[in-house]
Amino acid sequence: MTDEATAFVPGHVTGFFSAHPHENPARAGSRGAGVALSHGVRVTVRRPDEGRETTDGPPRTTLNGESVPMPPVDGVRKRLGVPDAAVEAETPLPLGSGFGVSGAVALGTAYAANAVFGRRLSENGLVSAAHCAEVEAGTGLGDVVGQARGGLPIRLEPGAPEHGAMDGVPARPRVEYLTFGEVSTEAVLSGDTRSLTRAGERSLADLRDRPTPARLVALSRRFAREAELTTDRVESAVADVRAAGGDAAMAMLGDTVFAFGTALSDAGYDPAVCEVHPTGSGLVSE
Amino acid sequence: MTDEATAFVPGHVTGFFSAHPHENPARAGSRGAGVALSHGVRVTVRRPDEGRETTDGPPRTTLNGESVPMPPVDGVRKRLGVPDAAVEAETPLPLGSGFGVSGAVALGTAYAANAVFGRRLSENGLVSAAHCAEVEAGTGLGDVVGQARGGLPIRLEPGAPEHGAMDGVPARPRVEYLTFGEVSTEAVLSGDTRSLTRAGERSLADLRDRPTPARLVALSRRFAREAELTTDRVESAVADVRAAGGDAAMAMLGDTVFAFGTALSDAGYDPAVCEVHPTGSGLVSE
Incomplete structure (x- = not known):
């Protein structure tokens, strides 16, 4: 046990997916594929200050210095039994x-929190706690298991590690991305996901047949069109990239376009640039 | 496709294991736990030289510049259909x-070879090919899946990724090791492994109950003693480390002792030092 610990978790862009709800959150999730990014989140957990009263309100969660409500984080606190973290x-x-x-x-x-409070969970146990908390909050279905694995994760079977199954595309291309704004994950996931899921299953079968980065982008582009999720700004950027001889697709779910190599730069955009994060999540100091 | 590609694969020390033979090599394997090391192997594959005749003999496998027979590598060439790599x-x-x-x-x-010859296998497919080749050669039962995962891998269920199941100890301690010589993996694995397997299953259950680095070393030490695999030199080094207040265990299967932190140094030894390799195997250039 220690007073504080820091973990790094890669960002994760989903290119295509199918939704698989289940009453057991450890069995709920998604199939699909995406990209773990070297741009990610550093999370530090501390013991509560001495003398802090529980009547002072819920424990603080800050993102880049600002206090924000994060239901999946509250869910992890509850599952790990660390209400004051x-x-x-x-x-x-x-x-x-x-x-x-x-x-x-x-x-x-x-x-x-596992390190700070000596909770003795295995890595699967930690991933499962975060996956279930995310599913229960309705904020995602498959990012957590992709972020835990790293690389170019393929979600073969939905759910937390004890139920799901993962694979990966064996490559580590340079990544470019550009964000225009937000899309509500909750609104899409709470609607009718049947046609989306059919399109996602088709893309998954085609990626497994030929698991390469170029194919991942092409199938993600096809999925967004078939699932009718493409925003106007993403559609316009993808058209520009295609006109310049490259390929790009939409991040599920955001008003964000991503590509490999220099595809967005070559089309005249000024994208953020990062790498594939091959490692996945883990402690960086304790 | 490209003319050459290089992959890095971490070294992997198994601390304890149970043996699970099966006629299908993808289902054969081991349960157990170990350590993926930042010290590992860089492997470069090239297309055969133009004009090379197949009558020139089998393709070359070199290790640190010396030609060596490596049956598991021949098995991978065969499974990937790249006899001339x-x-x-x-x-x-x-x-x-x-x-x-x-x-x-x-x-x-x-x-x-997947990159050089455009074989279009997924990461699970590549790990499965190497695991099966290793099992068929009799040179190992669980290193490949541990090396593919990285970290402090726990093998929950034996076999290649399509059949096995993995977990991990959530920590990245400093690693020290010292090698006195060789032990034949083939000789141990081809003998009676029943008491070894009972001891390995016990250690696995106890590690899952409390998955920490200290426990991994303690249970590995207990396993080597119960399985009667400890060599005299390892036993002597472990005793020295314990007398100095630390802990250490034997690498399965070699005349090698490993420890976390500074346990071997503190006992007056001059060990090799490396880190846990959290990433696992992957391409580094293509």
């Missing part, structure tokens, strides 16, 4: 734009 | 001393 998260990624920031803060909280 | 491996780790070098060369060959 103070959580401080720092990230260059925007919230609500398809980078899995809420899942990352939840997973980082699980890793760091 | 030239394989060049470089490592600071000794062969036959419990670091999973043969599995690492096999897995690195799979990753790099």
